[in-house]
Ligand SMILES: O=C(O)COP(=O)(O)O
């Protein structure tokens with residue numbers, strides 16, 4: 001795990017925090033199914049998976065607002081409409097999980113890190129209720145000591161609050177920690193917490209290359225960290 005040592009002053013990190021959607025699992029096909037069912041119920045035109053891929057990353061509420069706006073820019077969406085749509089989306093998404101799959105290299109890296117006694121956490125903007133069942137479904141149930149969802153704390157990524165909380169619970173410094181994510185929010189949250197950040201190139205970053213956000217390292221597969 002040489003690349004990880006190089007990012008943490010020659011030592012293995014003591015804590016690695018992972019983003020979920022777009023980093024560990026390809027969840028957009030199920031998210032798009034739920035968004036489109038919600039839109040159709042509301043009498044609107046479905047968005048399609050490519051569009052939804054660009055909208056994922058800021059949690060369910062923002063995803064629903066973007067779907068109602070038909071655009072990444074959603075400030076004109078009425079809050080009451082968004083609340084109604086969000087409740088439907090959350091209900092529908094609870095039944096959409098068959099299409100979500102692990103990315104290559106994920107299982108191998110988690111296994112190597114846990115064998116090396118590195119503590120593991122998930123810090124996602126996805127609503128907390130969906131996270132543990134999803135991890136269980138894809139075979140990652142046993143790996144993570146801490147799970148922070150998008151509604152666990154008052155703040156979401158790019159705010160560093162969740163990273164700081166996990167580091168505090170683990171009793172480690174920023175220099176002993178690492179964040180692995182796929183989007184601008186992840187890089188910004190890690191930077192704000194002074195935690196080194198690895199970004200995966202295959203995830204969702206609103207249609208833009210994540211390298212533009214200047215993480216410490218970009219990999220095409222988590223297997224490159226082994
Ligand atoms: O649910 C989202 O919008 C994104 O979730 P993530 O933080 O795991 O990428």
Ligand SMILES: [Mg+2]
Nearest residue numbers: 019021022182
């Ligand atoms: Mg992500």
